[in-house]
Amino acid sequence: MLRSCGQVSGPLDSDTKETIIGNALFRLQSDIDDPHTFADLFVSSSDPILLMRACAYYPKYGLGAFGIVPVLQKKRLSSEDYGVIGLRYGSSNISLGATLMPYSLRDEFPKSAWLVSKIGRLTVGVQFDPKFEKKEDARYRNLKNWNYAIGYGLGTGSPLSPSFNFGLELAQNSQFIASFYQHVVVQRRVKNPLEDNEVVGITNYIDFGFELQTRIDDEKTTSNNIHDSTFRVAASWQANKNILVKAKAGPLGSSFCLAFKSWWKPSFTFSMSAIRDRTVGKTSYGFSVCVDNVREASYQRADPNFVMLTPNKEHLAEGIHWKTGSRTLLQSNVDSGNFDGVPKELRPLGRIL
Numbered sequence: 001m002l003r004s005c006g007q008v009s010g011p012l013d014s015d016t017k018e019t020i021i022g023n024a025l026f027r028l029q030s031d032i033d034d035p036h037t038f039a040d041l042f043v044s045s046s047d048p049i050l051l052m053r054a055c056a057y058y059p060k061y062g063l064g065a066f067g068i069v070p071v072l073q074k075k076r077l078s079s080e081d082y083g084v085i086g087l088r089y090g091s092s093n094i095s096l097g098a099t100l101m102p103y104s105l106r107d108e109f110p111k112s113a114w115l116v117s118k119i120g121r122l123t124v125g126v127q128f129d130p131k132f133e134k135k136e137d138a139r140y141r142n143l144k145n146w147n148y149a150i151g152y153g154l155g156t157g158s159p160l161s162p163s164f165n166f167g168l169e170l171a172q173n174s175q176f177i178a179s180f181y182q183h184v185v186v187q188r189r190v191k192n193p194l195e196d197n198e199v200v201g202i203t204n205y206i207d208f209g210f211e212l213q214t215r216i217d218d219e220k221t222t223s224n225n226i227h228d229s230t231f232r233v234a235a236s237w238q239a240n241k242n243i244l245v246k247a248k249a250g251p252l253g254s255s256f257c258l259a260f261k262s263w264w265k266p267s268f269t270f271s272m273s274a275i276r277d278r279t280v281g282k283t284s285y286g287f288s289v290c291v292d293n294v295r296e297a298s299y300q301r302a303d304p305n306f307v308m309l310t311p312n313k314e315h316l317a318e319g320i321h322w323k324t325g326s327r328t329l330l331q332s333n334v335d336s337g338n339f340d341g342v343p344k345e346l347r348p349l350g351r352i353l
Contacts, residue, residue, distance in 0.1 A: 128146060164182050181207070209233070213230055255276070
């Protein structure tokens with residue numbers, strides 16, 4: 001099974017000195033139920049020109065290995081430019097792993113390492129990312145090389161179920177980041193003339209997120225205090241199974257994206273985006289095209305008697321009776337964790353943390 005994506009981005013004004021950047025991705029995945037085992041090629045007009053990635057995961061043992069190799073690159077200035085490999089272990093409650101660079105095992109081992117654990121609805125993690133100090137002992141003692149995070153989440157992880165996630169992060173012993181993400185499922189009684197007669201009702205997915213970042217030390221990296229404390233607000237709206245709108249805004253910049261997806265065989269996705277960088281006062285635009293036969297070939301709708309409606313007050317109104325053809329739309333029991341008969345697109349993500 002193959003997934004092919006192409007993306008082009010650059011300035012709208014042809015007189016500017018900025019160049020247009022084009023990227024293409026070709027991904028090969030043998031099993032639709034195993035997204036963690038794949039190989040892909042990334043081609044770009046900028047460095048790296050040709051990048052190869054491969055990943056293999058064995059669910060029975062929870063072990064995985066991956067590699068990233070820049071095959072063609074104009075300049076190789078660091079050890080990372082020659083390739084990175086990694087090992088990981090993952091289960092439903094724990095994830096740990098490390099990455100390393102074969103060309104600098106003695107000087108930079110490991111390149112990074114992480115440990116994440118989940119207990120109920122609480123998730124905690126620590127990451128070692130040595131960007132400061134070169135000596136081995138000093139790298140481990142420098143608190144700026146350690147990142148910590150804790151998160152709390154509600155929901156099953158399925159798009160059909162509302163969910164909420166809240167997180168706190170301490171990065172490089174200098175940046176404190178707080179964020180939350182809300183996924184809302186909105187059911188509306190709408191008759192789509194393009195659907196079959198027995199299809200009554202539509203599900204909209206609305207996502208909203210907020211992130212606040214501030215410095216906790218006295219160092220001034222720039223003369224502009226806007227970098228010391230900033231925030232970002234993001235939202236997305238899936239109007240139906242074909243159209244998705246995303247937007248993000250903050251003091252440093254904003255972005256907007258509109259995506260359209262067909263459910264033909266194979267599926268086809270087209271998106272347009274605009275990014276405004278307020279720090280330099282420039283705007284860039286881009287579009288991408290993706291052809292995908294890794295996912296299931298056609299759009300599937302779950303049994304309406306099982307997953308159609310979320311709780312609402314309309315059943316209290318006299319004389320109103322929601323129906324799908326001759327069958328009543330019943331409350332979903334997705335909250336119980338029973339996803340039998342639900343299309344794969346609507347099930348929770350894999351149980352790998």
